[in-house]
Amino acid sequence: MKKIFEAPKSLKDNLFHYCPGCGHSIIHRLVAEVIDELGIQERTIGVPPAGCAVLAYNYFDVDTGEAPHGRALAVATGLKRVLKDHVVFTYQGDGDIAAIGTAESIHAANRGEKVTAIFVNNGTYGMTGGQMAPTTLPGMGSTTTPGGRDVVRDGAPLDLTQMLATAKGSVFLERVSVATPKDIRKAKKAIKKAFQVQLDGLGFALVEVLSPCPTNWKMDPVAAYEWTDKEMTKIFPVGVIKDITGYDKD
Amino acid sequence: MGEAAVRAGCRYYFGYPITPQNEVPEYMSGRLLQVGGTFVQAESELASINMVIGAAMAGARVMTSSSSPGVSLMQEGISYLAGLELPAVIANVVRGGPGLGNIAPAQSDYFQATRGGGHGDYRTIVLAPASCQELCDLTVKAFDLADKYRNPVMIMGDGMMGQMMEPVEFPEAIDLADLPAKDWTLTGAKGRPSRVILSLLLNPKVLEDHNFKLVRKYDAVTREETDWEEYMLEDARQVVVAYGTAARIAKGAIKRVREMGLKVGLLRPKTLWPFPDKPLKDLTRVVRQLLVFEMSAGQMVEDVRLAVEGQAQVHLYGRPGGVIPTPDEVAHQISHYYYQAGLMDKDQQSGRLGGAA
Numbered sequence A: 001m002k003k004i005f006e007a008p009k010s011l012k013d014n015l016f017h018y019c020p021g022c023g024h025s026i027i028h029r030l031v032a033e034v035i036d037e038l039g040i041q042e043r044t045i046g047v048p049p050a051g052c053a054v055l056a057y058n059y060f061d062v063d064t065g066e067a068p069h070g071r072a073l074a075v076a077t078g079l080k081r082v083l084k085d086h087v088v089f090t091y092q093g094d095g096d097i098a099a100i101g102t103a104e105s106i107h108a109a110n111r112g113e114k115v116t117a118i119f120v121n122n123g124t125y126g127m128t129g130g131q132m133a134p135t136t137l138p139g140m141g142s143t144t145t146p147g148g149r150d151v152v153r154d155g156a157p158l159d160l161t162q163m164l165a166t167a168k169g170s171v172f173l174e175r176v177s178v179a180t181p182k183d184i185r186k187a188k189k190a191i192k193k194a195f196q197v198q199l200d201g202l203g204f205a206l207v208e209v210l211s212p213c214p215t216n217w218k219m220d221p222v223a224a225y226e227w228t229d230k231e232m233t234k235i236f237p238v239g240v241i242k243d244i245t246g247y248d249k250d
Numbered sequence B: 001m002g003e004a005a006v007r008a009g010c011r012y013y014f015g016y017p018i019t020p021q022n023e024v025p026e027y028m029s030g031r032l033l034q035v036g037g038t039f040v041q042a043e044s045e046l047a048s049i050n051m052v053i054g055a056a057m058a059g060a061r062v063m064t065s066s067s068s069p070g071v072s073l074m075q076e077g078i079s080y081l082a083g084l085e086l087p088a089v090i091a092n093v094v095r096g097g098p099g100l101g102n103i104a105p106a107q108s109d110y111f112q113a114t115r116g117g118g119h120g121d122y123r124t125i126v127l128a129p130a131s132c133q134e135l136c137d138l139t140v141k142a143f144d145l146a147d148k149y150r151n152p153v154m155i156m157g158d159g160m161m162g163q164m165m166e167p168v169e170f171p172e173a174i175d176l177a178d179l180p181a182k183d184w185t186l187t188g189a190k191g192r193p194s195r196v197i198l199s200l201l202l203n204p205k206v207l208e209d210h211n212f213k214l215v216r217k218y219d220a221v222t223r224e225e226t227d228w229e230e231y232m233l234e235d236a237r238q239v240v241v242a243y244g245t246a247a248r249i250a251k252g253a254i255k256r257v258r259e260m261g262l263k264v265g266l267l268r269p270k271t272l273w274p275f276p277d278k279p280l281k282d283l284t285r286v287v288r289q290l291l292v293f294e295m296s297a298g299q300m301v302e303d304v305r306l307a308v309e310g311q312a313q314v315h316l317y318g319r320p321g322g323v324i325p326t327p328d329e330v331a332h333q334i335s336h337y338y339y340q341a342g343l344m345d346k347d348q349q350s351g352r353l354g355g356a357a
């Protein structure tokens, strides 16, 4: 029998621990497919965060080094400065990259570190049980925002990727989603481009991925995907945020 | 220190400015360029120590330096370095605290350095140089120890050392190719299975095993690397315990009291962790009077008390806040306790008895 569909080489043969319907599983697969397609598995180093993806080393079949919560882009800086010919990527949640690690993100982008950041925006602190994230939508429930996020009391959602666009060293920033099959195809394209930017030594690249967390959103997976598509994109519209790669438009 | 680090094979420096140690990053920014290394001025000490983590994961000899408030910010990262078993060198040019404190030389970060500072069951190897030459030698040693034990090593100095001008004999620069290969670094899974350097060990049994493995390592460090200097101990009836700048001042004081006929010596820890508790305990067979002199309100004194297990009287002369006492002030303290303990009478007695100690 001919195999017509198989797991990416860069994914280990382990069962995901993610909740059913979790966006992390899809994003893992996309990143692994891109690593395969670019043929860089043997020289890629991943930096997973503290967050639901802390066990990413169980899945990605590349060298991985765990970073303290929020510090992935500083750790990646250290790695990449030593291993200039290697490919270094971080995989970070919204709390990780846009709250506790804001300074590291902005400065890594500003220095134009030649690394790729995958920023998984699920509007919540998944790992610690659904507290408010910097990206939690107005009115959205969380365990630390009684009655939902109140922008006067709790502040408004932070658009980190937009902020990074002002950093001179950022070269490619795109926000994508995994809400629909069409979105997933776009997401993969963006991720591939963000790795290509690093291979070409152009500077800092980041892909923000809107990703459902059915568990903490207290929705079934179908509703969570729909909510990602309809509600999250109102505050976090998908699309290219910055592109000075000079690659031909496709 | 910067030059010694480069000669020891350090090619990566990450740091954030803070007085009184800015000479180090300033020197490294230029020097590392010359040797094909990398200097990054980070956005904070939090970022510097995590860049250090990354470079250490990649297998490089890497360092950062800072002063007290900055080293406080690094504590989470140092805990990770210890847990991940990554070699790195951190220099703390200690200034007066707590808080912003001042920029004068101090020794008030002893607890922070030797007790971990960060969270979890771990140890940092802590070296305490007392001269420019030793600063240079111990910097080289710091890199060797870090690699040998896969553990963070801290060099504790103070602003006094930064300002001292002394002739220094630099070691030969090592050839990076001569360093032993590391078989655990992240360099890409080429021709081998992928590796992971991980910090999260959710299973309590697994983490306990990891902790006990670290304990065995720390035991080996204690056995092999504890280091101290003995000065005029042969006939001493009272011994001063001091490290770093305080030890230099104490030496001056001891010379003075010796001229007055007081039999006083010095035990100077060169490693603050592991602490030289065995030589201190051994001393108590003949010496019952110890005077701990430190430029803090009294931190190392606790280790001295633990070491002697009640077998000697332990006095403290502690000067916090960045105050540098003069040798005369220390000499005054020494003679005060010397007379108070009646050691002068004993000297005279033994003199009458023909000098038998």
Ligand SMILES: Cc1ncc(C[n+]2csc(CCOP(=O)(O)OP(=O)(O)O)c2C)c(N)n1
Binding pocket: A050, A051, A052, A053, A069, A092, A093, A094, A095, A096, A097, A120, A122, A124, A125, A126, A127, A128, A133
């Ligand atoms: C210094 C520190 N503070 C807090 C935590 C606890 N913590 C772990 S993950 C996390 C937030 C995770 O949220 P996010 O980054 O959005 O990732 P997600 O789980 O949603 O994918 C927090 C607060 C920690 N590990 N370290």
Ligand code: SF4
Binding pocket: A017, A018, A019, A021, A022, A023, A024, A052, A122, A126, A127, A212, A213, A214, A215, A216
């Ligand atoms: S808690 Fe949310 S983000 Fe975490 S694994 Fe479950 S669904 Fe995914």
Ligand SMILES: [Mg+2]
Binding pocket: A093, A094, A095, A120, A121, A122, A123, A124, A125, A126, A133
């Ligand atoms: Mg999140």
